[in-house]
Amino acid sequence: MNSFRFHNPTKLIFGRHGVEQLGAQVAPYGTSILLVYGGGSIRKSGLYDKVMEQLKGIGAAVQELSGVEPNPRLTTVKRGIELCREHNVTFILAVGGGSVIDAAKAVAVGVPYEGDVWDFCMHRAEIQEALPLGTILTLSATGSEMNGNSVITNWEEKQKRSFGSIHAYPQFSILDPELTFTVPANQTANGAVDIMSHVFEQYFSLTTNTPLQERFCESILRTVVENAPVAIKEPQNYEARENLMLCGTYALNGGMISVGMQNDWASHGIEHEISAIYDIAHGAGLSIVFPNWMRYVYKERVDRFVQYAERVWGIEREDRSDEDMAIAGIEATRAFFTSIGAPATLKDVGIGAESLDRMAEEAVRFGPIGSFKKLDKQDVKAILESCL
Amino acid sequence: MNSFRFHNPTKLIFGRHGVEQLGAQVAPYGTSILLVYGGGSIRKSGLYDKVMEQLKGIGAAVQELSGVEPNPRLTTVKRGIELCREHNVTFILAVGGGSVIDAAKAVAVGVPYEGDVWDFCMHRAEIQEALPLGTILTLSATGSEMNGNSVITNWEEKQKRSFGSIHAYPQFSILDPELTFTVPANQTANGAVDIMSHVFEQYFSLTTNTPLQERFCESILRTVVENAPVAIKEPQNYEARENLMLCGTYALNGGMISVGMQNDWASHGIEHEISAIYDIAHGAGLSIVFPNWMRYVYKERVDRFVQYAERVWGIEREDRSDEDMAIAGIEATRAFFTSIGAPATLKDVGIGAESLDRMAEEAVRFGPIGSFKKLDKQDVKAILESCL
Structure with a gap:
């Protein structure tokens, strides 16, 4: 085998009703939260309400970045970065599958960066820091819940590119298999x-x-x-x-x-x-x-x-x-x-x-x-x- | 399966000549180091000199806790705790196998604890914090290089007991298979x-x-x-x-x-x-x-x-x-x-x-x-x- 480094600091919380542990997990990271999610299935399933209850339980102010696309778009990421800057967001919570998590990561690395976040996808800049983020997973697929990778689509340029960074690992990921019962x-x-x-x-x-x-x-x-x-x-x-x-x-x-x-x-x-x-x-x-x-x-x-x-x-x-x-x-x-x-x-x-x-x-x-x-x-x- | 939490923050550095990365790994943790090792085989092999060279390269002051036993003893651990307190040690480096690493962990959790470190082994107190530690592994066996467990022997009482804590995970572990060439x-x-x-x-x-x-x-x-x-x-x-x-x-x-x-x-x-x-x-x-x-x-x-x-x-x-x-x-x-x-x-x-x-x-x-x-x-x- 080759020489290697391995470092995965993400904490996994696995099993039924994991969302009940959300408040305690988020609390150390401040009370200005950006909630990132997709097309609204988490509203139908009731998960949204449970998440909000947990966040309100720790007195958090919540901004929302919703409608993240299945192939998450750079325009959406930039909207999230603006929201974070405007509201001094201290923690990003992604609730969804890999696309939602990938978008949240791109927002997280984009907020403290003065340039265009797309630079990271085009190898024009190196990621030095990120806002902390956590995830609640609703789809078994990408592994994005326990790594530092993200894939973003620049729809105008028809380009889909990725970045990876130790700074983009989630602090925690809540994995409740029941949340995938409704996946078609x-x-x-x-x-x-x-x-x-x-x-x-x-x-x-x-x-x-x-x-x-x-x-x-x-x-x-x-x-x-x-x-x-x-x-x-x-x-x-x-x-x-x-x-x-x-x-x-x-x-x-x-x-x-x-x-x-x-x-x-x-x-x-x-x-x-x-x-x-x-x-x-x-x-x-x-x-x-x-x-x-x-x-x-x-x-x-x-x-x-x-x-x-x-x-x-x-x-x-x-x-x-x-x-x-x-x-x-x-x-x-x-x-x-x-x-x-x-x-x-x-x-x-x-x-x-x-x-x-x-x-x-x-x-x-x-x-x-x-x-x-x-x-x-x-x-x-x-x-x-x-x-x- | 049961519900679970998993969190392993240890960074692995694996491959030949890993010791050359030691200085850069230790540097963020201050310059007062406790070096923990066993019976002197690391002196014979030349590893001791390489370690000291790295530590001196970052301007570290090094205290030594040597002679850690194959079943590491409480008396040795207490000696290490005293050394740390006396010299305001900021980081503990274990160079050896599981016994050396286990002793280093016990020292790490013992330093900030006012009571007797044996309390942790007897379930009489819970570990709240620890000095940061790192390891250089010289024996493939215990896994102590990437977990928060430690087994200590109270020789006077003829008792061998363990503790485990997220605070006792090494910050990094350097694993160079060549260091095990001399293991009989x-x-x-x-x-x-x-x-x-x-x-x-x-x-x-x-x-x-x-x-x-x-x-x-x-x-x-x-x-x-x-x-x-x-x-x-x-x-x-x-x-x-x-x-x-x-x-x-x-x-x-x-x-x-x-x-x-x-x-x-x-x-x-x-x-x-x-x-x-x-x-x-x-x-x-x-x-x-x-x-x-x-x-x-x-x-x-x-x-x-x-x-x-x-x-x-x-x-x-x-x-x-x-x-x-x-x-x-x-x-x-x-x-x-x-x-x-x-x-x-x-x-x-x-x-x-x-x-x-x-x-x-x-x-x-x-x-x-x-x-x-x-x-x-x-x-x-x-x-x-x-x-x-």
Whole structure:
């Protein structure tokens, strides 16, 4: 394995009725709060009222940044930054899924920064500080509740870019699996694909001597494969929901499962170009891209793909060659995604070939992407074409 | 799974030459340092000089608490507390294995406490604050480098007791696998047993619906089983040493692998009574106790022991009953411990039956121990007898 640093200061509060602990968690951070949330489902579910009751219980003044988009937009983030500055906000509370949390992080790092917060996404400035933030998670998917990453879309420029910083880790995250009971089947499926994709980005690595990390990755993959179909079929199955929630958080909590491994992240880069233009769900985009990425790159390290087929999908050797095993694992991945209702082609989500060239161009704007196999514009375009 | 909180603020710095980052890590915590270490092996290896060079590089004044015992003693801890108070120490640096780190933690929590630090071990007071501490690890075993636990021996009273606190987590831990190249075979074996035992305490649990956590536990166990024999045979095998080091840290880093699972810890309680009287190595004691504990309790949940046999030891079903599978897994554990040179009986370490009654009495001083099966004095005595 490679040398590494690992530091994840986020406190997890996991289980039923976690929201009842909110007031005590927020209290140390002052009483001027920015509440960040999405399209209003937290009002319908009653969660909004519970949150407000907790915040009022500690005498907090609450500003609201609502309507955060599924692919959160820079304009929304800037609105949040203005609110914080205007009201001297001391703490940001994100209530929602990854998009809401990502937006909250961008607000948090943007408030103390004099320049344009987009600078951080474009590698033009380094994050030095942030307002403290906390989260209440309502969707098992991104892991944003326990890491310092954020993905923001500049809709005017059709660019989707990310930043990461130790300063953007939540102080705490409240994870109550019951809050995901109302997540519809397609979003549950997209979340499962997202979780598995995060693991893939770490697991398919050229770094050698990482047996523990590989097994951790496989542990999450198998647990998602077992539990996602149950949660889709029985949305109020607490056991399945809690397993998915823990998998989502551990899959991307600052790299805990893949310490010392070089990560890839090319597929995420490609997907970001699709959803920057077409505003599709991130998980849906990953479901389309990842098996095609796998087919394009597996020869770089067939042994890892053989291990994946055996350990994650239980595919037996029989008389298969290494290559046949690798392909069987990739096909099992596609079949699983399809079985839970996730899309397989760009056509499935209404996207044609018209922007492939532009997406490939943008994906490599800062140079070739990926590390398992370095991809230039032609590679990205070839993968996108196989997604049609 | 159960509701849980998880919070592990320790920063890991892992890889070759980590000591070169020491100065920068210590600098934020002031310049009056207490250096804690053991019997002088760090002087022989040259590590002491490297540490002092780093500390002098930031202009630190260094006090030394050396000679920390393998089962660190309360008298030594008190000596450290006095040193800190006398010299207004601002930061404690532990350089060594679990014993040295545990002693440093006890000093850290003892300094700001007006009463007797032993109060924390006897549940007579709660830890409210601590001096900050950091570690440089030289032995893969206890996980103390990334948790808030400490075990201290009151030699006069023949009592070995533990405490745990969020305030006692190291601020950082520097993990350089090369620093373990000089660990002799028997200590490497004891360390491997210790790591596996920490996992056992978490894995053999009555908590249901914990598929991810179980797989994480199995991941560590399999990785130790693969790598410990290599490290013993080839002490300078970096790959084996780094895998063991990561396993040791992850096995007990605040419960990361077993979030939401009830832990047992009865075997540790029993072992502490043995080493409180006889001063044997903790890992050696665990090697004797654990397989006997397993045999005594496996009927509480045969399915978990069947899974253990299958997934950790690869034992095939063939025509075995559940019970036969469970026993086969326990026997495989004993055989593995023996194969790496760890002791199997109290006789192997020169201990007779004379103190069994007293040990059993002390083990349950605060009530029955364990949760997989609650053990009273008679149970503990029966297990100890099977260890003879």
